[in-house]
Amino acid sequence: MELKHDTIERIIREALAQMSAQGIAGAGLSVEAPASNMSVEAPASGKPPQRDPFLVSIGVSNRHIHLSRTDMDALFGPGSQLTRKKAMKQPGQFAAEETVTLKGRKGSLTKVRVLGPLRKETQIEVSVADGFTLGITPPLRMSGHLDDTPGVEIIGPQGSVTRDRGVIVALRHIHMPPETAASLGLRNGEEVDVEVGGERGGVLRKVVVRAAEASAYEMHIDVEEANALCLKNDDLVRIRKI
Known part of the structure; x- marks a missing residue:
């Protein structure tokens, strides 16, 4: 036997009323009847996703x-x-x-x-x-x-x-403002590893942090390093603390 939508909704409401009378709802359980359109949407946060702060763009020199x-x-x-x-x-x-x-x-x-x-x-x-x-x-x-x-x-x-x-x-190095270095837990002159993705990806070691005022957050490598890892300007790589 096929039940109509209004019949299903009436049965659910009667069951909820009976549960409430028995005190189940007061025990901390919450049950809601389904909406008539049967769709559920997650609330939008309205904020763009945050980029990983350890991602830094490449500048090929x-x-x-x-x-x-x-x-x-x-x-x-x-x-x-x-x-x-x-x-x-x-x-x-x-x-x-x-x-x-x-x-x-x-x-x-x-x-x-x-x-x-x-x-x-x-x-x-x-x-x-x-x-x-x-x-x-x-x-x-x-x-x-x-x-x-x-x-x-x-x-x-x-x-x-x-x-x-x-x-x-x-030497390959990463420019960054002092406040960026502080937020990442890094110090001027410190060496870090950098992870590179892609088909020829790998790990660049002994990358020097250069934290100074009036700096843009950017990693500098030369053309030989870029060619070896198939990197180009503005590609993103990830700093990995040693």
Whole structure:
């Protein structure tokens, strides 16, 4: 026998009334009759899902050079200024239109991009393979740590200079504001592991935390590291504390 919907609803209501009379409802049990449309919806929170704070975007760094004022004058002319080409994620930093040639004892690298603004001392950042091309062995270093590094000749449109130091392979690192570091339980200079997903994923070890004011949350790797793991700009990877 097929029961109609109103008959089912009447039976349920009578059962509820009987249960209430026996004190079952007062024992902490709550029973509700089904709504007539038989649909149940979860309440919407109205808030977007929170991103994992340990996820950080990738910035892939190709070979480039930071120039001092003295070397800028020698390469591009006295009083010359860098021409802004593209802003970078780190506040105040940009890629310039200007490029130079690097010349080593074995070979040269052309169209090496100048990054601004100018610095106190010239610094050249290349890959391991670039070092082979130039005939030098630049060490793995953090930016600004230039003691015991090799030099190279730098050639610009208005002249050239030969630096006796300043060429490095940059250590992979993560820029972040101090408040971000604190929220993640990290300290400036600390080393972390970073997990990379995808078909060529893996774990990058000895990634240095660089916590400083006026920093954007971003991990920097060079082109060799990016190619090895099939990473590109703005891909997300995950920090894993050691």
